[in-house]
Amino acid sequence: MGQKKKGPLQFLQFSAIGAANAGIDIGTLNLLLILFPTDEKWLLVLFNTIAYSLAIINSYFWNARFTFQRSAEGSKKQRSLFIVQGIISLGVSNVVFIASHSLISFTEIPNWLRYNISKGLAMFLSFLSSFFMIKYIVFKDFESNR
Structure with a gap:
């Protein structure tokens, strides 16, 4: 009997793929910030969007x-x-990346660490929202509803 993956196993698999996506996401953001250092919010949003988009393409594939x-x-x-x-x-x-970056910009934390803390929070919250939307909307198993 072919059971569909549920609960912890599915979340574990999604998390493993998420770890690869995180490497792509944070790696791309850091590369862009090294090549084009900035504190401009619109550029930070652009860099975050590029990094996130590469990770989401990888996510869909896997x-x-x-x-x-x-x-x-x-x-x-x-x-x-x-x-x-x-x-x-x-x-x-x-939203999480820019908001958390703005909140911790008042500290003496170095820019590179501030960006990475903000990116980590953004990745975690977008990861959770993405998992539930993918599981219950995008790849909803219609057979289970019969």
Whole structure:
């Protein structure tokens, strides 16, 4: 009997792929900040958007093939829903990144550490929102509702 992955196992797989995405996300952000140092909010949002977008493309590829393979159809509807959840998660990421950066900018923490703390918080909260949207909306297993 082919059981669909539920609960902890699915979350563990999503988390492992999330770790790879985190490397892409934070690595890209740091590379952009090294190449183009800035404290301008609009550039920080642009850099965060580029980094997050690369990670979300990686996320779709691996999660569709492994974590949610039983319910991933590759249909236009699923791809569209994935894009919508990606935009929502990107919004969460950008808001948390800029808000936390602004809050801790009053401290004497070095810029590189401030950016990475802010990025870590943004990644965590966007990761959680992304998981639940992907599980219950994008790759929803319609067979389980019958």
